[in-house]
Amino acid sequence: AQSVTQLGSHVSVSEGALVLLRCNYSSSVPPYLFWYVQYPNQGLQLLLKYTTGATLVKGINGFEAEFKKSETSFHLTKPSAHMSDAAEYFCAVSDHNYGQNFVFGPGTRLSVLP
Amino acid sequence: NAGVTQTPKFQVLKTGQSMTLQCAQDMNHNSMYWYRQDPGMGLRLIYYSASEGTTDKGEVPNGYNVSRLNKREFSLRLESAAPSQTSVYFCASSGQEKLFFGSGTQLSVL
Numbered sequence: 001a002q003s004v005t006q007l008g009s010h011v012s013v014s015e016g017a018l019v020l021l022r023c024n025y026s027s028s029v030p031p032y033l034f035w036y037v038q039y040p041n042q043g044l045q046l047l048l049k050y051t052t053g054a055t056l057v058k059g060i061n062g063f064e065a066e067f068k069k070s071e072t073s074f075h076l077t078k079p080s081a082h083m084s085d086a087a088e089y090f091c092a093v094s095d096h097n098y099g100q101n102f103v104f105g106p107g108t109r110l111s112v113l114p
Numbered sequence: 115n116a117g118v119t120q121t122p123k124f125q126v127l128k129t130g131q132s133m134t135l136q137c138a139q140d141m142n143h144n145s146m147y148w149y150r151q152d153p154g155m156g157l158r159l160i161y162y163s164a165s166e167g168t169t170d171k172g173e174v175p176n177g178y179n180v181s182r183l184n185k186r187e188f189s190l191r192l193e194s195a196a197p198s199q200t201s202v203y204f205c206a207s208s209g210q211e212k213l214f215f216g217s218g219t220q221l222s223v224l
Contacts, residue, residue: 003119004156009154031185032211034212036213040218041218042217042218043215043216043217043218044157044204044213044215045215046212047122047212049211049212051211090157091157100146100202102159102213104156104157105156106154106155107154107156
């Protein structure tokens with residue numbers, strides 16, 4: 001069975017500071033990995049995904065994540081936080097039947113302080 | 115460019131009442147899903163439909179039924195609502211190796 005853990009239910013950073021949101025997964029097969037963002041009162045939007053190939057994945061709004069198989073991690077980073085990045089972020093894992101077996105982490109709420 | 119459309123956006127029910135959440139997608143996707151979102155628990159899959167005419171249980175199906183009316187529409191029904199079903203519900207469809215989400219339905223059961 002697949003599972004996802006996200007360290008820290010709430011992370012606060014100052015505007016302009018590095019954003020680091022942690023995600024670790026377990027999967028019995030090579031996983032597909034995703035980060036989704038949810039702005040207040042909205043549905044989830046895909047930030048980035050890893051399926052195969054290059055392990056450093058770039059997404060929208062300046063975010064990127066690196067798949068590290070040895071650490072079973074897929075941490076999300078952004079060099080410089082912006083106020084508009086305040087949202088909830090979900091890491092997710094899927095096997096290659098990605099919809100039916102799409103497992104989400106509990107989420108991390110990111111606050112950006114002026 | 116509608117994507118996934120859910121109705122209603124908000125609903126308040128009394129315990130024992132029934133209701134149906136509607137979902138439609140215009141992306142010609144085969145697979146559709148219903149999730150519920152609760153604080154600290156991420157999204158949990160209630161039911162999914164891999165194609166028109168098929169439905170399968172997800173992680174938390176008890177108390178819910180679904181209908182895949184056609185390729186576009188996938189509805190979620192609560193036959194006898196309970197306070198434990200107070201949650202935010204999201205419909206999604208899948209394509210291009212990712213999920214596309216509706217904007218959600220906030221349901222309160224009193």
